[in-house]
Amino acid sequence: MTYRNYLSPPVFPYAWASDWGEDQYGLWMAFTYYDVRHAFRWIEPGTFMMGSPETEKGRLDWEIQHQVTLSKGFWMAETPVTQALWQVVMGENPSNFKGEKRPVEQVSWNDAQAFITKLNQVHPDLNVCLPTEAQWEYACRAGTQTPFNFGDELTLDKVNYRGTWEWEGLDKWGDGAKQQTTDVTSYPSNAWGLYDMHGNVWEWCQDVWQEKLPASPVTDPEGIAGGDQEAGVERVVRGGSWAYDGGGCRSAYRDRDGPDGRNDGSGFRLILGH
Secondary structure, eight states: OOOOTTTSOSSSSOTTOSEEEEETTEEEEEEEETTEEEEEEEEOOEEEEESOOTTSTTOOTTOOOEEEEEOSOEEEESSOOBHHHHHHHHSSOOOSSOOTTSBOOSOOHHHHHHHHHHHHHHSTTOOEEOOOHHHHHHHHHTTOOSSBTTBSOOOTTTOOSOSSSSOOOTTOOOTTOOSSOOOTTSSOOOTTSOOOSSSSSEEEEEEEOOSSOOSSOEESOOOBOOOTTOTTOOEEEESOOTTSOGGGGSTTOEEEEOTTOOOTTEEEOOEEOO
């Protein structure tokens, strides 16, 4: 297969790839470890508006809209890390809602870093990490500027979430809400072939939390470095979860937790490092 140079990643396929190809969403590549397959999608470089306009329903003050340019493309996993993959790498499964194809949960940012370290050690030539917050939102949007990557309206047939737009209490659920995680490909993907960017589990990002992002244009933001294992240095989470309200599942919604925080609504997604 041949590809236009400005779209192609530096190497395709990588030596560790068990299978690869191109489909309606673009390039994909997967690795297989102890019969567990995990696929990545090529995300092209580009410029987008990060954050939300002031008119967006549910908007919060820390969703400052600004132009972001990502000058390098990257490979992002098409799903959150599954319990099957966590199990073969770590030898145990901390998740509350069990299922091989469900996302691993009850994992902290520190736990995700331990998993990443071990996977990079046991799988030769594989260099994975967490995405930055900017990479996550860019990939989630897949070229859209609407509250969700499928448009303006959120429904339970598109996203696994609480089923209410706002938080109305622990006992208030929309009719038909699952009230637990679901298999990672249960809902439609976005235009770049990524599943579960809205709902199911929160996804840890590499960045330290910043309440106010810059309003001016930026290129290749990396967030604030440091404090990797330090308790109290909050890290960014994105995407909402099965237990969260609809407003918190928007593309622009930002939240945070301490690096040792664990709950049954938090997981993570991998990208390939440079």
